[in-house]
Structure formats: structure tokens, C-alpha cells
Amino acid sequence: xxxxxxxxxxxxxxxxxxxxxxxxxxxxxxxxxxxxxxxxxxxxxxxxxxxxxxxxxxxxxxxxxxxxxxxxxxxxxxxxxxxxxxxxxxxxxxxxxxxxxxxxxxxxxxxxxxxxxxxxxxxxxxxxxxxxxxxxxxxxxxxxxxxxxxxxxxxxxxxxxxxxxxxxxxxxxxxxxxxxxxxxxxxxxxxxxxxxxxxxxxxxxxxxxxxxxxxxxxxxxxxxxxxxxxxxxxxxxxxxxxxxxxxxxxxxxxxxxxxxxxxxxxxxxxxxxxxxxxxxxxxxxxxxxxxxxxxxxxxxxxxxxxxxxxxxxxxxxxxxxxxxxxxxxxxxxxxxxxxxxxxxxxxxxxxxxxxxxxxxxxxxxxxxxxxxx
Amino acid sequence: xxxxxxxxxxxxxxxxxxxxxxxxxxxxxxxxxxxxxxxxxxxxxxxxxxxxxxxxxxxxxxxxxxxxxxxxxxxxxxxxxxxxxxxxxxxxxxxxxxxxxxxxxxxxxxxxxxxxxxxxxxxxxxxxxxxxxxxxxxxxxxxxxxxxxxxxxxxxxxxxxxxxxxxxxxxxxxxxxxxxxxxxxxxxxxxxxxxxxxxxxxxxxxxxxxxxxxxxxxxxxxxxxxxxxxxxxxxxxxxxxxxxxxxxxxxxxxxxxxxxxxxxxxxxxxxxxxxxxxxxxxxxxxxxxxxxxxxxxxxxxxxxxxxxxxxxxxxxxxxxxxxxxxxxxxxxxxxxxxxxxxxxxxxxxxxxxxxxxxxxxxxxxxxxxxxxxxxxxxxxxxxxxxx
Numbered sequence: 001x002x003x004x005x006x007x008x009x010x011x012x013x014x015x016x017x018x019x020x021x022x023x024x025x026x027x028x029x030x031x032x033x034x035x036x037x038x039x040x041x042x043x044x045x046x047x048x049x050x051x052x053x054x055x056x057x058x059x060x061x062x063x064x065x066x067x068x069x070x071x072x073x074x075x076x077x078x079x080x081x082x083x084x085x086x087x088x089x090x091x092x093x094x095x096x097x098x099x100x101x102x103x104x105x106x107x108x109x110x111x112x113x114x115x116x117x118x119x120x121x122x123x124x125x126x127x128x129x130x131x132x133x134x135x136x137x138x139x140x141x142x143x144x145x146x147x148x149x150x151x152x153x154x155x156x157x158x159x160x161x162x163x164x165x166x167x168x169x170x171x172x173x174x175x176x177x178x179x180x181x182x183x184x185x186x187x188x189x190x191x192x193x194x195x196x197x198x199x200x201x202x203x204x205x206x207x208x209x210x211x212x213x214x215x216x217x218x219x220x221x222x223x224x225x226x227x228x229x230x231x232x233x234x235x236x237x238x239x240x241x242x243x244x245x246x247x248x249x250x251x252x253x254x255x256x257x258x259x260x261x262x263x264x265x266x267x268x269x270x271x272x273x274x275x276x277x278x279x280x281x282x283x284x285x286x287x288x289x290x291x292x293x294x295x296x297x298x299x300x301x302x303x304x305x306x307x308x309x310x311x312x313x314x315x316x317x318x319x320x321x322x323x324x325x326x327x328x329x330x331x332x333x334x335x336x337x338x339x340x341x342x343x344x345x346x347x348x349x350x351x352x353x354x355x356x357x358x359x360x361x362x363x364x365x366x367x368x369x370x371x372x373x
Numbered sequence: 374x375x376x377x378x379x380x381x382x383x384x385x386x387x388x389x390x391x392x393x394x395x396x397x398x399x400x401x402x403x404x405x406x407x408x409x410x411x412x413x414x415x416x417x418x419x420x421x422x423x424x425x426x427x428x429x430x431x432x433x434x435x436x437x438x439x440x441x442x443x444x445x446x447x448x449x450x451x452x453x454x455x456x457x458x459x460x461x462x463x464x465x466x467x468x469x470x471x472x473x474x475x476x477x478x479x480x481x482x483x484x485x486x487x488x489x490x491x492x493x494x495x496x497x498x499x500x501x502x503x504x505x506x507x508x509x510x511x512x513x514x515x516x517x518x519x520x521x522x523x524x525x526x527x528x529x530x531x532x533x534x535x536x537x538x539x540x541x542x543x544x545x546x547x548x549x550x551x552x553x554x555x556x557x558x559x560x561x562x563x564x565x566x567x568x569x570x571x572x573x574x575x576x577x578x579x580x581x582x583x584x585x586x587x588x589x590x591x592x593x594x595x596x597x598x599x600x601x602x603x604x605x606x607x608x609x610x611x612x613x614x615x616x617x618x619x620x621x622x623x624x625x626x627x628x629x630x631x632x633x634x635x636x637x638x639x640x641x642x643x644x645x646x647x648x649x650x651x652x653x654x655x656x657x658x659x660x661x662x663x664x665x666x667x668x669x670x671x672x673x674x675x676x677x678x679x680x681x682x683x684x685x686x687x688x689x690x691x692x693x694x695x696x697x698x699x700x701x702x703x704x705x706x707x708x709x710x711x712x713x714x715x716x717x718x719x720x721x722x723x724x725x726x727x728x729x730x731x732x733x734x735x736x737x738x739x740x741x742x743x744x745x746x747x748x749x750x751x752x753x754x755x756x757x758x759x760x
Contacts, residue, residue, distance in 0.1 A: 042590050059749070102477065160560075161558040161560055163557060163558055163561075164554060164556040165556070166553050166556065167553060168552070168553055198595065198599065201592075201598070205595065208584045208587055208588035209584070209588045209639070210473050210586070212584040212588065213637075215577050215581045216637070219578065248612075269634070269637060269638070292587065315600070338721075338725070342662065350718075353721060354718055357718075357721065361733055363733060364730060365731045366723055366728055366729070366730045366731070367730075369724070369725060369726050369728050
């Protein structure tokens with residue numbers, strides 16, 4: 001007897017750069033599943049003019065893309081409704097980190113994929129490591145490239161399978177030189193900028209460590225499950241004892257995004273709760289300019305997107321208000337940016353940061369560096 | 374940061390090394406974490422693609438048992454058959470080094486790098502055969518599994534309970550010009566051969582080891598390539614944690630936390646102690662036990678002598694490319710010192726490009742009460758006989 005799974009399985013082909021062969025391997029697997037008699041369709045495929053890859057799609061069923069009008073141009077996007085109607089067993093979706101054309105039902109392709117999974121469709125998809133939100137700052141530091149299209153790590157955490165698609169940087173650069181990945185003029189620029197041997201090596205190391213870490217996480221979670229079922233009361237007790245709670249203190253400065261990402265990452269490895277808070281000296285952010293208010297709203301939205309609870313609290317003395325909030329919410333760690341140590345209103349008794357450090361001697365405080373290149 | 378200009382001798386050595394490298398064939402290794410991940414397929418696929426691009430490719434050795442996909446690929450390539458030998462009633466095949474050298478192809482594909490040759494042959498081990506091919510300018514593409522790397526045998530045995538008999542030294546793997554991981558999720562291996570949950574778990578553990586091994590090799594290669602271009606900046610994909618030891622801070626908790634992160638993230642873990650004059654006996658012995666604990670937990674322990682602890686720590690952290698510094702909350706009591714001369718504050722102000730994590734005290738009684746009667750000190754400082 002077989003039961004119909006309520007939710008589709010997600011399999012991610014992860015590479016360290018464009019051109020390593022993710023799409024090719026994804027199509028290869030799709031073909032194999034089809035040979036085994038499964039009902040497979042291509043939901044979205046980005047050919048990039050790569051001949052080998054295009055040849056791979058021969059004989060496969062495509063769900064036609066839908067046209068979207070945006071600022072007078074006709075653009076093509078994945079037809080989510082069409083795929084849901086077709087309801088195949090397996091759907092192939094290229095480039096998980098893609099941002100949909102404004103006005104689409106959902107802002108991001110990973111959100112579309114989420115709906116496919118909810119509908120019980122198994123999804124094979126491709127992703128480059130630089131799109132992971134938690135690695136954004138590190139990758140910028142290593143390569144000088146600030147990746148704009150990102151996706152929250154939890155999307156990848158929930159994948160049933162991740163496969164590393166690996167080639168050596170040398171082989172990848174040869175592919176570029178031969179014009180396999182991009183057209184020749186575009187390839188030349190790419191080789192000088194992003195695809196330097198140094199960048200590729202660094203990204204490759206990051207990708208392997210990331211997947212190794214994901215594997216270890218899964219093993220640990222399984223272990224915890226096992227011991228929880230074995231001695232549930234004991235495990236609950238221990239979990240309660242060790243539960244940490246992080247408090248991220250954000251401000252209107254651009255560096256807050258870095259702080260939120262760092263906080264998410266720390267919370268993930270501590271398996272801690274995570275809350276973000278903005279302390280406003282006046283009601284309704286009245287002390288801020290419109291731009292600054294927008295910046296705060298953006299940061300709060302970004303935090304929520306990474307599944308961090310957000311709060312705006314009021315208090316004339318930012319440091320005191322923050323520490324009181326931390327105590328009331330039993331925070332075990334406060335994360336602040338270094339920028340809180342300068343600028344803004346200086347008070348007697350030092351900067352906000354200095355005062356928080358002094359007031360909260362019973363709480364761990366992490367001052368997150370504004371990393372520079 | 375730039376390294377000093379190389380001396381003429383150093384330049385000559387580099388040129389000679391490069392020329393030597395150019396004469397040698399290139400070694401490319403496909404590493405799998407277990408059997409059946411598809412290494413042979415990848416190796417032959419690479420041979421096929423190289424041949425399409427006009428390279429002269431031969432097969433030096435290939436496994437006897439192959440799937441139909443692989444068989445088809447073998448047929449498109451020239452094979453130099455191995456030498457058949459019969460040892461103790463078992464058939465074995467040895468790489469025919471002499472014939473390969475005579476044929477002198479650009480690229481030779483060699484499966485099962487860890488194979489042991491029967492006694493009386495040219496070399497006891499297949500990897501030594503491969504080395505001879507490389508020395509003669511032939512590029513070798515080869516495949517090996519994690520359990521066959523000598524230095525990883527113990528770790529693999531711990532996971533699987535089995536020990537591979539045939540091995541390759543890790544140094545040979547690390548010296549490869551290129552290394553590629555052939556990855557597949559454990560679930561995929563088990564589709565071909567259904568296994569238990571315990572088996573999936575074992576495979577996952579092996580997979581993690583293999584990924585970390587390749588990540589290390591990749592980081593090393595990056596470092597070497599930077600150094601060869603005279604760049605001495607540390608640019609790995611790694612975190613580096615530094616714990617600052619003082620007599621009365623909650624050093625145990627800092628070390629435990631640092632150790633845990635280092636374990637989980639496979640990153641570097643350092644501890645530093647700035648020697649202070651005039652410590653009482655109790656504090657001295659605290660420091661000694663902290664240092665001992667740090668060593669036990671695998672930290673690289675450093676003891677510095679300096680009059681300005683904050684400056685010394687910062688300088689050390691910068692030189693060591695530290696990314697996170699752990700310190701204890703300052704125990705300064707007087708507001709004036711709290712404001713103007715507090716080492717933790719100075720770290721906060723100057724520790725750029727690294728995170729600073731400040732830990733609470735172990736003993737609430739030691740927390741500052743803002744009473745104006747204590748001597749200024751660093752962290753907890755010298756304990757007075759009266760207190």
C-alpha cells in the first residue's frame with residue numbers, strides 16, 4: 001500500500017558559480033525519472049544559449065512561460081497557475097533565487113516553488129551558493145560582489161536533498177573561454193571580474209562547507225529527535241535549560257542589514273529564538289526623516305522575511321529601554337552594530353553601545369563588525 | 374598586505390618549480406565519499422569530452438563491473454588493457470605502465486587509484502604507477518573513495534566499522550593539480566540499493582567528511598595561489614575565534630562556547646592571555662587552570678607580555694586574522710575609569726572588522742556595584758588580600 005505524500009519533495013542542485021553544470025545535472029535527473037515512468041515536466045528552464053544543455057531538454061514536456069507586461073516590455077515568467085493545473089509528479093524549475101517581474105503574484109521564484117511543494121508536486125531546482133542570504137556579507141568580502149538576488153536560508157534548510165555540482169575553477173574558466181557558458185564578449189568580462197581563479201576558489205570552499213554544515217545539522221536534528229522519543233521528559237528539560245534567545249538591536253543605518261543577517265546566522269547555529277527590536281525615543285518614529293523611517297521599515301521587513309519577530313518599542317533613553325526589554329524577554333544575547341558607538345545623540349555616560357554594555361552585565365553582548373573590504 | 378619582494382634565489386626557485394610543473398602531466402582526482410556515487414561515470418565522461426575537444430585520451434584501467442551507461446562510454450575510447458595476473462587463485466589486473474608510456478597519450482584515465490599491485494610488479498601501489506605516468510608528462514584523470522585515503526581510515530572506520538585494506542597517502546591527493554568532489558545524496562545511492570536509516574546516517578557522515586576534506590584542499594590552493602602572487606592576506610572561507618583569558622572572567626564559558634563553535638564550523642580556535650604583574654596566588658592558579666582548559670579544548674594558546682592589554686590583544690587579533698573576539702564584561706567599578714580607561718570599551722572602539730562578544734561574569738558577587746572604592750584593574754585584576 002502506498003500513501004500519497006501530502007507535500008512534494010524538494011531537491012536542490014547547488015553550485016558555486018554559474019556554468020558549473022547545475023541545470024545539466026538537473027535535466028539529467030529529470031530524464032532518468034521520466035525513463036523510470038514518472039510524470040515529469042519542465043516548469044522553467046533558462047537555456048543561456050548553452051547547446052549541450054538545450055539538447056538535454058529534447059523530448060521533455062514544457063509548461064509554456066507566461067507573458068508579463070512590465071513598463072511597456074513583454075517579459076516571460078514561469079507560469080505557476082499552468083504548472084499547478086498540469087499537476088505533474090515532478091517539475092523542474094531553474095534558478096531558484098530568481099526575482100519575479102514586479103506585479104507577479106509572488107515576488108520570488110522560491111515562493112512559487114513553495115506553492116508547488118504545497119500542492120504535492122516534487123521539485124528539482126538549481127541554485128548558486130552566492131544567493132544564500134546568510135553568506136551575503138562573506139561573499140561580498142571575498143569577491144567584492146554584492147549579490148542582490150538572495151533567498152532566506154530556511155528555504156534551503158527544508159530541502160529533502162542537496163547535491164553539490166562541482167567542477168574545478170580551471171575547468172570552469174576553460175568553459176568560459178570556449179564560450180560554453182556565456183557569449184564570447186560577455187565571457188571575457190566575466191573572466192576578468194567575477195570568475196577570477198581566486199573568487200572561484202573562495203566560493204567553492206564556501207559551498208562545500210555550507211553543504212557539509214547542512215548535513216551535520218540534519219544529523220544533529222535526527223539525533224535530537226531520537227533521544228527525544230527515547231526520553232522525552234529529560235530532553236524537554238534540557239532543551240528548556242539551554243534555550244537561548246537573541247535580541248538584535250537595529251537602527252536606520254544601512255549596516256543594520258548586515259547585523260540582521262549575522263543575527264540570523266548566530267541564532268541558527270545556537271538554535272536560538274531571535275527577535276529584532278527598534279527603539280524609538282519618540283512615538284511613531286517622529287524623530288526620523290522620511291528616508292530614515294523608510295530604512296527602518298525596510299530593515300524590519302527584511303528581518304521578518306528571515307523569520308525574525310520584530311518589535312518597535314518606545315523609550316527616551318535607548319540604552320535603558322533596550323536593556324529593560326531584553327530582561328523582560330529573557331534575552332541571553334544582545335547583538336548591536338558598532339555604529340551605535342558613534343554618531344547620533346551623545347549622552348552623559350557614553351554612547352548607547354557603551355551604556356548597554358555597562359547596564360547589561362548579566363547578558364552576553366555581541367558587537368557585530370561592519371566588515372569592510 | 375604585501376609580502377616582501379622575493380630574493381633572486383627565491384625567484385629562480387619558483388621558475389624552476391614552474392618549469393618542473395610544466396614538464397609533468399597534470400593530476401586530476403575525482404573524489405567520492407562512498408562507492409556508487411558515480412565516479413567512474415564522471416571520469417569516462419571527462420575523457421569523452423576531452424577527446425571531443427581533440428585531446429589524445431586512453432583508458433589505462435576501468436572497473437570490471439559497470440552499468441550499461443558506462444559501458445557505452447567505454448566503447449568510444451581507446452583502451453590499453455591491463456596486465457592479467459593470477460595471485461592465490463584470484464584474478465587481478467595491473468596497470469600496463471610500459472605500454473602506456475610507449476603509446477604516450479596526452480591523457481590517461483585510471484580508475485581505482487587505491488589499488489594494490491601484486492608483489493613482484495613495477496610498483497607496489499597503483500598511485501606509484503600514476504606518479505610515473507605524471508613524471509613522463511602524461512596527464513592522469515583518476516578516481517578514489519574517501520575510505521581509501523590512509524589518513525582518513527580511522528575516521529571512516531569509526532563511522533562504518535569497516536577498514537579499507539588498500540590506501541593512498543593523503544599527501545598524494547593534496548598534491549593533485551585539481552580535485553573534484555563527485556556528490557550524490559545518500560538517498561540517491563540507496564535507490565539503487567535500498568538501505569536502512571542507520572545506513573543513510575553513515576553515508577551522510579562520510580559525505581560531510583569528504584566535503585570538508587575538499588574544502589580544505591581548496592582553501593590551501595587559494596592560499597598558495599595568493600602567496601605565489603605575493604599577497605599574504607588571509608582570505609579563507611573560515612571563521613577564526615579568539616578567547617581572551619583573564620583570571621576572573623567566565624573563561625570556562627567563553628572557552629566552551631568557542632570550542633563548540635569551532636567544532637561545529639570546523640574553524641580555527643585561539644586563546645590569548647596577557648601576562649599581568651602582581652597577581653595574587655589565587656588568581657595565578659585560576660589563570661593556569663584556564664590555560665590548561667584552553668589547551669585541552671584544542672585552542673592554540675598564546676601568552677603575551679604587554680603593558681597595554683587591550684592594544685596587545687588587538688594587535689595579535691589583527692595579525693592572526695581573527696573574526697570573533699570573546700572577552701568578559703569589565704569589572705571596573707569607578708565611573709571615571711568606566712568612561713575613559715576601560716579595556717573592554719577600548720576593544721569596542723578599536724576592534725574593526727571583527728565581532729566582539731562580551732560575556733557575563735560567573736559570579737554575581739563580582740559584578741560591579743558602582744562603588745568608588747576599588748583600584749582600577751584589567752577585567753578583575755589583582756585580588757587584594759583584604760577582599
